[in-house]
Amino acid sequence: MKKSQVTIKDIARQLGISASTVSRALQNHPDISQETKQQVSELAMRLRYQPNALALSLKHRRSKTIGLIIPEIVHYFFSSVISGIEDVAYEAGFTVIICQSNEKYDREVANVKTLMAQRVEGILVSISKETNDYQHLHDIRSSDTPLVLFDRMVPGLLADQVIIDDREAAYRATRHLIEGGRRKIVHFAGPQNLLIGQQRKEGYLQALREAGIAANPEWIIEADSFEKARNAVFRLLEAGSLPDGIFAVNDLTAIGAMKTLQKKGLRIPTDVAVVGFSDGRFSGITDPSLSSVDQHGYEMGTIATEMLLKRILSKENEYPFETKVLHADLIVRGSSS
Amino acid sequence: MKKSQVTIKDIARQLGISASTVSRALQNHPDISQETKQQVSELAMRLRYQPNALALSLKHRRSKTIGLIIPEIVHYFFSSVISGIEDVAYEAGFTVIICQSNEKYDREVANVKTLMAQRVEGILVSISKETNDYQHLHDIRSSDTPLVLFDRMVPGLLADQVIIDDREAAYRATRHLIEGGRRKIVHFAGPQNLLIGQQRKEGYLQALREAGIAANPEWIIEADSFEKARNAVFRLLEAGSLPDGIFAVNDLTAIGAMKTLQKKGLRIPTDVAVVGFSDGRFSGITDPSLSSVDQHGYEMGTIATEMLLKRILSKENEYPFETKVLHADLIVRGSSS
């Protein structure tokens, strides 16, 4: 049970003036006398008056909030994105409502509903691994709420999108392995319904192709976690078909592979060179340190939010949707050289 | 420019009935005829009507949102806490507004303001490293908004708090080192204005005391990051005063020390045993794997939120404030045995 907060009316009553005068005084309206302004702002201060943002939003039909739907906060990459988003939104005076989909489609749909009900002025989304149906995203658009997708994009969706050049980054990572003399390169791939999974595999394949190395379907293994990599490596060892290079869809997968190989007496990078895709602060910590693609999460967050705010604040109803492709850097470390 | 969303009025107009009837129909009020209900819910569906949560909040004086102020999302510990908070809040139908203080006092104060303006029904806070003044927290309380602090508590504050038993955990970590035969144990300590910094140091000292080891002030070094640990280790090496055990205030610090020592040819744990305090998923990844205290972030989040919701939903104005102390587990791994 909380006592209701002080309102403009309370101030008006205590000062024997009308609510509208208080409102104007608080906004420093030129019509109001200095004296009244003084009294009002003093009393407001004393009573710790806080304007009710809900009432304001209702009145102005502008909530000054944006929504964010993210698969899982507990990932370094995503939490860096959030930091970028928060910082830009904060600067612009917007509040962010963050929802986690927990990689569940149903929850993602529910999140959209919540955010729309809260009348957020725009929504940032990175879709869940489960998401194959995009109706909820189309619903956002058809209510004319600006929408920006990041990292996990949906091709063909009428919305701004920010991604990194996954294909290019994967290509460079794989080429780097090839240039190091590796020929038998295994790819630990991510879910293929996500574009990032496809793209990273694409880049891998392209590098092989260019180098004249025939791609072997058995070298592409769907594994995107420490555990899965571990098991996959065991199977490779049993089959006696050891690779001399591994390109993994994320760092933890790369590390899972690396540690398992090491436990079995293989040397990294001498026997097997490993490259990951950054999703943590792990790269400097492993032994040897892990070569990895830096995804610039914070930057992605700032850019996505800037695009969203631009849409929100723009007068013109329509300008073409944009897909920004950020460059990702391959950072070569000990695990591959 | 977004078109305004459909309201109850739109439905009323199109059906030639009053807004209140629509409202009641939507709430499945017994007074309304089946037929009307049918028509209303059908049209609502067709128009993709979404109740305006802002209007509802204003009306009911209940926003069904809670606020969260967190130092930095980009920490595994904090993001696990957030997950716990989100899950419990979601279950209870509450939306969470997350604010980052970025470890800045000023920003923390601003965050409180934002959340109070949004009329959140309760606030969860973990204070920033800079925070020494608690007026803003008292302000929350004096507006009767429930407040729960977690992890970084403020002794004496009239609010519920959830912490882990930092002192006890640090004590056990240090004792573990002593039991392993270590005598010259250095503590890499956190900021001493935070209780967790003090408590962890306390536990360390207690363990030494009990073991009859005289505490040496020079063995307590304020260092709470990878870099600082690195530099501190360099200084220790230069001074020729190498410890045989290190207890660090967090994992990255422990790892910074460990890697620096290894680079200098020291063996872990043979020459120096190391124990950290968990703030990531690093423990299993280092070589040797890192002994560390598991802080159970997710659990802390759920418990804090349950305490908050209990206050929010409780009819009784006052029941005593509670400080819950969670047990933290020392996980012994290769770096210390």
Place this chain on the structure above:
DNA sequence: ATGAAAGCGCTAACAG
């Protein structure tokens, strides 16, 4: 320079 009134979207007495 200030007040009265209407309205943002919704609900809940109070009337019929």
Place this chain on the structure above:
DNA sequence: CTGTTAGCGCTTTCAT
């Protein structure tokens, strides 16, 4: 069974 009215807290014409 349904409509009218008032009001949540605030802003903003329109009067005065």
